[in-house]
Amino acid sequence: MSSSSPHCDPTDTGNGALVPEADGAVEFNRVNCLVWVLHESARSFSLAVESLELAGSSAELATAWNGKDVHQWHKRIAHRVAVFAMLKTAIEVEILLSQERHNNPSPVRKTLTPETDLLEEFIESQLKLRHSELVQWFRVVELPRIAGFFIPLLKKWSIEYAGSGVAGLIVAISCCAAVEKLGSERTSCPLSKMSIGDALVELMNLSHSIVSVDKLHQLATEAGFEIHFLSHFGAKFLSRKESDELEFWIGLAQRKLSVAFCKETMIPGKLTFKSKVQADSLATLGLFAYLGRKTRIFLSQMRINDLDELVKDFLSYLECGSLFIFPELSSISVYQFFMEVVTDEIGWLDFYGEISSISYQDKRRSKQHTIQAEKEIILSKVFTVCYDVFSGFAHFIRSAQQPLDSELLAFLLRSQSLLTICLEDYWAAYDRIGSESLKITESGASKHTPPTAAIGMTRFPVAMEAQGKSTDLITEECQIDEFGHEHMLKKVSAVGHAAMLAAINKYIPSLIPSPYSSERLGVAKQLKRTKKMEVTSWSNLEDPTSKTS
Structure with missing residues (x-):
């Protein structure tokens, strides 16, 4: 078997990070950039699989004559491969940033590992069904190559966030927001019991416990997940009272x-x-x-x-x-x-x-009083x-x-x-x-x-x-006259x-x-x-x- 070489793009920044060209129709932010890279890395994975000389190609050729897409199987998992590689990279970046990683588990690893483990299991099961050697090829050759699409970007952004106290968390939240933007049909794992949205909320709550709400909003806006920030915290902003x-x-x-x-x-x-x-x-x-x-x-x-x-x-x-x-x-x-x-x-x-519901402890009051x-x-x-x-x-x-x-x-x-x-x-x-x-x-x-x-x-x-x-x-300068519970x-x-x-x-x-x-x-x-x-x-x-x- 042979593997294709990493995809090169004219928008390469010189440090190995791929970024999309500016498009007036789409706001350029980090979440949208990650969505673009997910598409590119998924396409690159499919091209790599197609370039492999797998046994049974004559049978696939016969099937192709009948109008069936013989590459549909790897196209179905291509975006899941890209998501898996990105989330694994986000975990590794946060571990490097965490100063207490030897004493306490990384919060990003704790939150995202259940999802990445299930994605890995699902991807490898699909590869094994096609060819026994594909799993080893994926682990040794392809996964490191696909991760290379994300490593420069996430490291670069984590450096830019340095000093915020939540650099690794913001990078991970951006990744989760990008996965949500792709849609569950392309990215969700059939075995998963937790949605990526749940992980996103958990990471935002954790970030909010570390930095002030205005600072978190600033970071969310810069990264491109402001809508997630607003929809989550905007429903409970009166609960804190500060x-x-x-x-x-x-x-x-x-x-x-x-x-x-x-x-x-x-x-x-x-x-x-x-x-x-x-x-x-x-x-x-x-x-x-x-x-x-x-x-x-x-x-x-x-x-x-x-x-x-x-x-x-x-x-x-x-x-x-x-x-x-x-x-x-x-x-x-x-x-x-x-x-x-x-x-x-x-x-x-x-x-x-x-205020979703109101409970009443005393059920013995009359109906009128209740x-x-x-x-x-x-x-x-x-x-x-x-x-x-x-x-x-x-x-x-x-x-x-x-x-x-x-x-x-x-x-x-x-x-x-x-x-x-x-x-x-x-x-x-x-x-x-x-x-x-x-x-x-x-x-x-x-x-x-x-x-x-x-x-x-x-x-x-x-x-x-x-x-x-x-x-x-x-205003402290204006006051209202006293009035007499008259209407x-x-x-x-x-x-x-x-x-x-x-x-x-x-x-x-x-x-x-x-x-x-x-x-x-x-x-x-x-x-x-x-x-x-x-x-x-x-x-x-x-x-x-x-x-x-």
């Missing part, structure tokens, strides 16, 4: 939206803008509109539909209050385009990703999330020293005031229910039933803290109309035209409710920009 992390995530979302609106320059219909200040304002409005929409959808998914008018006012203003600054957004088509831009840019930000308790616990979580977002935005504005125009500041302070009123009403309801439950307990009617108010009192300190600190969130807004009600639409949507949805999907109806209802809010008639809230502390 102010610097909240500031990072809110700031990142704000910057991405601002860049997106700068690129758009015009929203189809009526809204046009050219200045960065306007783009920044739309970015802020988009961030809080997204919070309002995700909150509304979350409450609907949790089957919390009988919201108080105060909560409805808060969510409506949060989601659609932007129309008071940009009246053009009152058109549902313009508003939908606006929200499409927002969702495309920060759809990875999941405010309620960590339903009320569930609603109160969910609402407390919602108020806490909203407060955290306001807090993170305030930290971002202060550290970035980003100016806010008066209209935007008014929007933020009014949204925040509505949240504060909701919190006050929420805790007042808790007090009332707690008193009633205490009376029931004292009368002996239900000695084993704990007061409903006690269920969530110890779980949500941030929500309670919001009552005392909400006036300091957006701040005029009442707008369309219960009959909403009930009719809900009934039609549930029992005979075909009557509703296709453009009016449930989501579109939800947006239309929020816009309609917000339009009816007479901001100038908010008797209990003066213009916050007219007062300073």
Whole structure:
């Protein structure tokens, strides 16, 4: 048997590393570079196998005359060979970088070895089926040659990452991201019980325990696996509560939206803008509109539909209050385009990703109390999330020293005031229910039933803290007047109309035209409710920009 010589490419950098030529259609980053090298090395493996003089070539020639691809067998494993060689190289590079490799196992080796062992077993079993000598040829000749495609690149990048503290991990994550990009059909091993995506997440979590989130984001962006970083950590960014992390995530979302609106320059219909200040304002409005929409959808998914008018006012203003600054957004088509831009840019930000289910220890409460308790616990979580977002935005504005125009500041302070009123009403309801439950307990009617108010009192300190600190969130120079748990807004009600639409949507949805999907109806209802809010008639809230502390 003979083997083909290593594939040479005009893009060889001189140090043995192959890199693709620049292509305007594909962003050049390290992950995309690895995908290209995987394709090249897989093709090189197939060419090497075809060049071998294997026994039984006459039979294969006869089969070829019947239109069958006699090389299909090695084409099926070519990308798996390339992936195997790359992951083995990543393990070796990380071991060289690890200073404690003699005492502790390499984290990359620990994570990737199960996958590489199964890939090796599968590849060699396929080679053995074709010819008994192919396995030895693969181990001694071909695997070192294919690994040569990756060794210069991974070593070069690990040197560039030196000083980060996670050089070997970032290289390994980049390799895993490249494998995911190829697709499971080409790369997965039938024997594998763990996906490469699981390994990628495990390595990212480990990296995050070593370096700060902003540093990891920078490395992820440079390497080309930012989308994996965002989709994984963006679903749990509120779970850590550190102010610097909240500031990072809110700031990142704000910057991405601002860049997106700068690129758009015009929203189809009526809204046009050219200045960065306007783009920044739309970015802020988009961030809080997204919070309002995700909150509304979350409450609907949790089957919390009988919201108080105060909560409805808060969510409506949060989601659609932007129309008071940009009246053009009152058109549902313009508003939908606006929200499409927002969702495309920060759809990875999941405010309620960590709240998947709520458990209840006491199953002996009456059904009525259980339903009320569930609603109160969910609402407390919602108020806490909203407060955290306001807090993170305030930290971002202060550290970035980003100016806010008066209209935007008014929007933020009014949204925040509505949240504060909701919190006050929420805790007042808790007090009332707690008193009633205490009376029931004292009368002996239900000695084993704990007061409903006690269920969530110890779980949500941030929500309670919001009552005392909400006036300091957006700016230390502005404050909101004290108000009397009277309502701040005029009442707008369309219960009959909403009930009719809900009934039609549930029992005979075909009557509703296709453009009016449930989501579109939800947006239309929020816009309609917000339009009816007479901001100038908010008797209990003066213009916050007219007062300073």
